[in-house]
Amino acid sequence: MQIFNLNDYKKGWFIGNFEPTLLKTKFFEVSIQTYKKGEFVHPHTHKIATEYNVVIEGSMSVQGNLLKKNDIFILHPNEKTDPVYHEDCTLLIVKVPSAPNDKYLLPSSD
Numbered sequence: 001m002q003i004f005n006l007n008d009y010k011k012g013w014f015i016g017n018f019e020p021t022l023l024k025t026k027f028f029e030v031s032i033q034t035y036k037k038g039e040f041v042h043p044h045t046h047k048i049a050t051e052y053n054v055v056i057e058g059s060m061s062v063q064g065n066l067l068k069k070n071d072i073f074i075l076h077p078n079e080k081t082d083p084v085y086h087e088d089c090t091l092l093i094v095k096v097p098s099a100p101n102d103k104y105l106l107p108s109s110d
Contacts, residue, residue: 006032017098029095035060035085043082043106049095051075058089080106 004022006012014022016029029049035041035058052074059068061084067073075081095102 012093016095016100018100026098027096029093029098029100031091031093031095032056033091033093035083035089035091037085037087039085041081041083043080043108045078045080045104045106046075046095046099046102047077047104048099048102049097050077051081052094052096054092056090056092058085058087060085060087060089082106 004014006014009020009022010018012031012033013029014031015025017024017026018029037058053072055067055069055071055073057069059066061067062073062075062082063080065073066086
């Protein structure tokens with residue numbers, strides 16, 4: 001058995017085509033991320049990757065849709081990611097394929 005700690009990886013990303021990683025693969029990325037209530041994440045999009053998200057804890061909105069514990073939402077390429085965290089949140093995120101530089105900032109409405 002091997003034991004690792006999520007805090008040793010960048011922003012919770014622990015599988016993908018980047019370093020450090022537990023499994024280097026170009027096929028997908030996996031992350032566990034936590035956000036505080038009201039934390040700002042700049043609106044962005046991905047041009048290549050599809051992002052599969054599971055709300056593990058908390059509640060949030062994306063594209064005006066309220067999402068809560070156990071909700072799953074998929075963001076396809078070119079869809080806007082504009083999260084608003086109503087509570088502290090934990091997300092499981094899988095991106096397909098692994099495309100580490102596939103993040104494009106969008107104008108903020110703030």
